[in-house]
Amino acid sequence: MRDDPDRGVLERFVHGDRDAFESLFRQFELEVFRWALRIVRDPGTAEDVVVEAFWRAYRGRARFDWSRSFGAWMRRIATNVAKDHLRAARPRAAWAVADERIAAPAAPDSSVSEAVALAFRRLPPRLQVVATLALIEELPYTDIADALDLPVGTVKSRVFRATRALRLELSQLGIRP
Amino acid sequence: MTDNDSLARLLRTARPPASVDRPSRDLWSLVECRLQEPAEWSWVDLSLAAMIATTLLMFPSWMFVLAYHL
Structure with missing residues (x-):
């Protein structure tokens, strides 16, 4: 700023x-x-x-x-x-379980990207925010903690929970990141 | 590549950055309009008001207690 x-x-x-x-x-x-x-x-x-x-x-x-x-x-x-x-904007519809398991390719195609985006949007907003800032934007935990008025430990735990929840959601879709 | 790197790569592809870096319109005029709107009653305010009104209708004598404390 x-x-x-x-x-x-x-x-x-x-x-x-x-x-x-x-x-x-x-x-x-x-x-x-x-x-x-x-x-x-x-x-x-x-x-x-x-x-x-x-x-x-x-x-x-x-x-x-x-x-x-x-x-x-x-x-x-x-x-x-x-x-x-x-x-x-969080989707509320139940997951449609994929018929076949899809391994995340080196260059993800659009269907995988859409599935990942949907899985992401299904996360609770507080997890979406930390996951965006930590994993996508690669901001330091201290900056995220400052922006969210949270202890750094809480940010780390939310990132952990977000990645775990995402893996679970993606695995239900048959995607293994 | 760690598991998290792989997940981050997927997320970056699924949620790419926007290509703009400034608003497309004058936002100050929107903020001004918003400031001129009358304050909205939240459902909490409305519920509280309804609860107090109901209580006073059921126990009218409590009005004096309320008046004393106000």
């Missing part, structure tokens, strides 16, 4: 000044968008996340944590909003 804005702007924001809020929005919009995009992987959804996250930030401005940077606070709010979007 960028350097933090000066304290005066933050204080005006906390007191409800719309101009200060707009100034913060202009400064952090791109960073929040890119962060959300890394989690939700869809530009339209990431835009929705940005709008919702800044709205929540303004609504909860009195709870701004002065011990943290504005960027880190926004990232955390955006992560929570993204999690809500993942929850809403």
Whole structure:
């Protein structure tokens, strides 16, 4: 995230000044968008996340944590909003069990990719977020822990649970990664 | 290649990064619209209000207790 804005702007924001809020929005919009995009992987959804996250930030401005940077606070709010979007997009249909077992090839074809994407979307959102950030984006656990406001140990355990759940889901589809 | 590397490779293929790096429209106007919307009542608020109203209808004398504590 960028350097933090000066304290005066933050204080005006906390007191409800719309101009200060707009100034913060202009400064952090791109960073929040890119962060959300890394989690939700869809530009339209990431835009929705940005709008919702800044709205929540303004609504909860009195709870701004002065011990943290504005960027880190926004990232955390955006992560929570993204999690809500993942929850809403989570498929609920039961698995169709594959007739034949499919070994994951060196260059996965589209049917394997679709199955993996579906298996991923079936994970609980909190596991989807850590799996995306840790396995796909390869962010350090400390950064993920900071963004999610969790201890590093919890992040590690969620990554472990996510990989275990994914393997189980994929094995039910006959895919062995 | 470890098991996790193999899984990560599959995930990266299944969930590729988006090719854009900035919003396609002005999001500030959407945030402003959102700020002007009236606050919505959540189902928690509505349930609580309904519960209190029902309780007061069943036990009207509790109104005085409530009024005293408010």
